[in-house]
Amino acid sequence: MATIEDVAKLAGLSRTTVSRVINNHPYVSEAKKQLVLDAMKQLGYVPNSSARSLRNQKTEMIAVIIPRVMNPFFGQLVESLEIAASEYHYQVIVCQTLYSAKKELDYLNLLKTKQVDGVILTTLLNDWRQIEPFLDYGPIVLCNEFEERANIPTVHMNQEYGGYVATTHLIEDGHSRIAYCCGNMKSNVTKAREKGFRKAHTERGLQIDEDLVFRNVFTFEDGKKILKKLMTMESRPTAIFTGSDEVAAGVISEAKKMGIMVPEELAVVGFDNQDITELMDPMITTIHQPVKEMAHKAMNVMMDKIKHKNYKKKEVYQLPLSLVVRESTEKSAQ
Amino acid sequence: MATIEDVAKLAGLSRTTVSRVINNHPYVSEAKKQLVLDAMKQLGYVPNSSARSLRNQKTEMIAVIIPRVMNPFFGQLVESLEIAASEYHYQVIVCQTLYSAKKELDYLNLLKTKQVDGVILTTLLNDWRQIEPFLDYGPIVLCNEFEERANIPTVHMNQEYGGYVATTHLIEDGHSRIAYCCGNMKSNVTKAREKGFRKAHTERGLQIDEDLVFRNVFTFEDGKKILKKLMTMESRPTAIFTGSDEVAAGVISEAKKMGIMVPEELAVVGFDNQDITELMDPMITTIHQPVKEMAHKAMNVMMDKIKHKNYKKKEVYQLPLSLVVRESTEKSAQ
């Protein structure tokens, strides 16, 4: 492979001059510049990234840590983050933890080994004390997940409001026995959402039946299971707030099979506003999360931190969530 | 950040010895090895990847070029490829072309700049002549897409059989007017699938009405549009074979809205066997693609090529496809 040296020789110039041309530095005469350009073209020369990374102490790569790509929410997040990164000529490395705390730590090592210029964490499997030491090696930005103790840039959604507005919508529709599904209870996203759920009840003087609260519900299979369980209960809920559209779709799909009318017998609220909400019959009422905006903001912040290196400071950006009412809760619409 | 030099000094040894310990080379006495290990721990030393990459001429990164992550088929492919790569301690860089041929070329440049050890192409937007020159810079493996002229390792599915078996299933169910949707006609995946579709017709002495063949159909929105168009036709088809489960879901969703019974009035076959096939009502008959197996095979082949450098040779692995019959084509099941 041709190196800068080869180009220099062919052009009859020094490596420095070639380097200057490559990096668009000033103070190169047009004539020599052309000489270099010609030599580069003739040799099919392209600068070696490893050498550049070593010399410049930056790789122009960002690690994005997610549970898995096939989770639609995180898939969308990765897609948007990659698009945002490419605008800065940065590459994104996908790091799937598959819900393993150890893998999360392994991937954070990319920061230590300087394989990436920064890490975007979208989820937090380890305790913050485990993560914090990695900050000595480069910027970490929290995107989606958040953590009180973490003094780093954070871009996330107002999850409490999400839980609140969805629940309020159900209550105002006349529901008072509302089932609740959520994911990993260690997540602050989950906690905040539940806080909103509870707040909505309290405000209207309603009690929550803890038997209707389900944890660790993630997939559409889980949704199906929950629906079945609900149907065995003596005193059934009239509505269910699920943590994701997949779960909601699973609930609705199973409800149909069991001959339960949605929303007449069971109103369903999803979360994320994925495509599937418009595909299901009834279409799913959900909470829209501005994922693209969050991704862009997170990447912008990351680029700023890489540039200015002042990344050990709390800096929180919160994006709004909004309720999208569709058929799965609208009795009148049926 | 601590370097190998720092470790050597602290251990009172040479860089060479430290390097030997890092790389588990033999001929290091246990005593000195322990000295090095201690020094490394004390300094929190981790080898710098850029330096290693430069020296070893490999980055342990693979670029995976896909249209976009949110396309469920490619999302699944990326997920599986990343899992396979991580087993080799390789990282995957996601490269989304967003259907732009230029971006495809841009991402192939990662090979030239030695930012990655190899590229996995899952789609082909440029003519093969545009791609071929990149082979001088490192291995390219085709995974999913295939190309006659490409003398490189290829792992793909038997798409012709997929088209054939789906169509035959419909014909045997008594359908003779079958609509057909496909994606990008430049893709050999698409072409092979259509070949199978046509072959099934020919074999049974059936004609294809070219008005029922739709190109560039990708999303569930597209599926909805097609359904609407179909319904304006004088002589409607009684079945439709779509290129993906999303499109099939769109068709079914819209059919319901228009009061058309699936499968009684319109049988629908999807492709990919995504989760959504089991979520829709009726559940979607589809073609299962062994994506995980394909991804693993492709990554194994890639690792082999990186190791042995003999990657400019045709080497084709074809995986089987299979029909999964569900409710969207089964009249009797209703």
Next chain:
DNA sequence: GTGAAAGCGCTAACAG
């Protein structure tokens, strides 16, 4: 078993 030294390909002082 261990170390000295060269060099992977590049950029940035510094000198002119």
Next chain:
DNA sequence: CTGTTAGCGCTTTCAC
């Protein structure tokens, strides 16, 4: 404007 030179951090001959 251009070139000389010294590394970035690591691995690997080669010599002892």
